[in-house]
Amino acid sequence: MLDQAFRWAYSVVQNLLPLSSADAADSEPSPHESPLPAVAFRPNPPRAAHLKCKCYLRNVLPYACPLTHASIGSKLIILVTGESFAGKDYTAGLWVSYFSVKGIRAGMVSISDAIKAEYAEATGADLSRLLGDRAYKEQHRPALTAFYQDRVRQRPQLPEEQFLKVVHGAGDVELLFVTGMTDEAPVATFSPLVPDSRLLEVRVQVDEETLQARRKYERVADGDAGSSDKRATNTRASRPSSLKHRLCLIFQNDTVGDKAAIEFAVQHLHPFFDAKLQRLADMVRSIPDFPRSGIDFRHVLNVAQQPGGLTLCTSLLQDHFTKDWNKVDMMVSCETGGFIFASALAAHIGIPLALVRQGVKLPPPVLSIEKSTSHISSYSSSSESIQRRFELGRGVISRGASVVVVDDVLATGKSLLAVLHLVTEAGVSPEDVSVMVVAEFPIHRGRQLLLQEGFGRVSVQSLLIYGGE
Ligand SMILES: O=P(O)(O)OC[C@H]1O[C@H](OP(=O)(O)OP(=O)(O)O)[C@H](O)[C@@H]1O
Numbered sequence: 001m002l003d004q005a006f007r008w009a010y011s012v013v014q015n016l017l018p019l020s021s022a023d024a025a026d027s028e029p030s031p032h033e034s035p036l037p038a039v040a041f042r043p044n045p046p047r048a049a050h051l052k053c054k055c056y057l058r059n060v061l062p063y064a065c066p067l068t069h070a071s072i073g074s075k076l077i078i079l080v081t082g083e084s085f086a087g088k089d090y091t092a093g094l095w096v097s098y099f100s101v102k103g104i105r106a107g108m109v110s111i112s113d114a115i116k117a118e119y120a121e122a123t124g125a126d127l128s129r130l131l132g133d134r135a136y137k138e139q140h141r142p143a144l145t146a147f148y149q150d151r152v153r154q155r156p157q158l159p160e161e162q163f164l165k166v167v168h169g170a171g172d173v174e175l176l177f178v179t180g181m182t183d184e185a186p187v188a189t190f191s192p193l194v195p196d197s198r199l200l201e202v203r204v205q206v207d208e209e210t211l212q213a214r215r216k217y218e219r220v221a222d223g224d225a226g227s228s229d230k231r232a233t234n235t236r237a238s239r240p241s242s243l244k245h246r247l248c249l250i251f252q253n254d255t256v257g258d259k260a261a262i263e264f265a266v267q268h269l270h271p272f273f274d275a276k277l278q279r280l281a282d283m284v285r286s287i288p289d290f291p292r293s294g295i296d297f298r299h300v301l302n303v304a305q306q307p308g309g310l311t312l313c314t315s316l317l318q319d320h321f322t323k324d325w326n327k328v329d330m331m332v333s334c335e336t337g338g339f340i341f342a343s344a345l346a347a348h349i350g351i352p353l354a355l356v357r358q359g360v361k362l363p364p365p366v367l368s369i370e371k372s373t374s375h376i377s378s379y380s381s382s383s384e385s386i387q388r389r390f391e392l393g394r395g396v397i398s399r400g401a402s403v404v405v406v407d408d409v410l411a412t413g414k415s416l417l418a419v420l421h422l423v424t425e426a427g428v429s430p431e432d433v434s435v436m437v438v439a440e441f442p443i444h445r446g447r448q449l450l451l452q453e454g455f456g457r458v459s460v461q462s463l464l465i466y467g468g469e
């Protein structure tokens with residue numbers, strides 16, 4: 001059986017390879033390549049062009065070949081970020097043990113090991129000490145950082161390649177912790193590369209006192225207690241409040257021992273393996289080739305049509321929210337899909353609901369914004385240009401309020417972007433906006449759009465993740 005599968009995979013690759021060229025820069029398939037998207041993507045050439053542009057042609061092959069793609073599987077990938085001395089690797093190790101005991105196949109990998117190996121080869125530094133000797137690593141850190149930045153200048157796609165490499169190399173795990181990542185807004189950047197998987201960032205953080213104590217301890221342990229603190233590379237610039245993106249999950253790692261890390265895993269990470277989430281996913285029907293051939297439509301609103309579906313979804317949205325509902329003044333939602341889930345949740349939490357309507361349907365005075373058609377509606381003939389406005393009653397949301405935006409789907413992010421513009425125009429700071437969606441389609445790069453448009457500081461959470469169109 002396995003042998004047959006391998007033979008099939010090789011024959012697919014053999015058929016596709018001669019059709020491809022090395023040129024990856026243009027965004028449309030060039031004429032001599034047109035058979036490739038035709039074979040690989042059937043009637044979906046824009047998708048092929050998109051992939052080609054974003055991932056370079058050779059990554060189109062793994063995408064086109066279901067076997068290679070399936071081997072990545074659908075995982076929960078947790079990027080464990082934070083300053084040096086925060087205890088990222090130690091904590092990730094504890095979480096791996098916790099989940100392994102619970103019967104969940106978990107692993108961890110450091111994404112920076114490959115660049116350390118390259119650096120060691122280029123400079124003659126000792127790789128095993130770079131990997132295992134903290135003082136030695138800190139001593140080399142400035143040069144190592146400069147080396148990495150230089151490599152990225154030469155090869156801008158390097159971070160994405162390294163990310164894919166560690167994920168592909170992780171083997172058969174359901175949960176993967178990735179440490180050593182320093183990229184800005186990593187979930188927005190990397191989630192479209194693994195669209196079937198859920199990508200989360202967990203920042204491990206320590207207060208200043210703990211940080212100093214750990215540095216001192218490390219220096220004493222190294223027999224280097226008298227040296228200056230020049231080697232410590234933590235800067236205020238890497239603190240969560242100064243990042244361009246907003247973190248949903250922060251683990252405060254100030255106490256000694258394992259207890260806090262395990263409690264964090266129980267409270268914030270384990271719920272992603274909750275059977276309730278699977279029950280919700282089971283209520284989302286999949287309809288192939290709707291509204292257009294090549295699109296696997298996920299009928300998210302079907303949840304509301306199932307017995308107990310809305311109650312289940314409401315309780316999941318309530319439980320998964322990483323902030324404090326008591327500090328939320330108002331819920332905001334846009335028609336149509338969002339209204340269904342937001343009204344149930346707002347009633348359950350006991351907060352009012354601000355309604356963003358499409359077209360000219362609200363009485364004046366209103367805040368109004370032009371809105372690009374959502375991904376899925378762009379395929380439906382009913383989306384007339386008259387619909388392409390979002391409006392919100394002026395004064396409905398108080399200036400300085402704290403709000404949660406709820407929608408059924410996040411795809412390109414165009415709808416959410418319009419809502420965020422209205423909410424901020426109403427006087428709400430992006431810091432005080434959180435977004436919760438029932439289903440996210442990372443392939444459409446909605447989070448990246450928000451980041452590019454200056455809404456990176458808005459926190460975004462989703463219950464379900466879907467790959468494909
Ligand atoms: O991220 P995007 O690409 O903007 O897609 C997401 C939006 O698409 C859907 O709305 P749609 O505009 O199709 O209207 P509907 O809810 O009335 O169906 C959905 O309800 C979201 O609001």
Ligand SMILES: Nc1ncnc2[nH]cnc12
Nearest residue numbers: 296297298375376411469
């Ligand atoms: N496949 C899909 N199903 C439902 N809604 C979507 N929005 C974008 N892609 C979608």
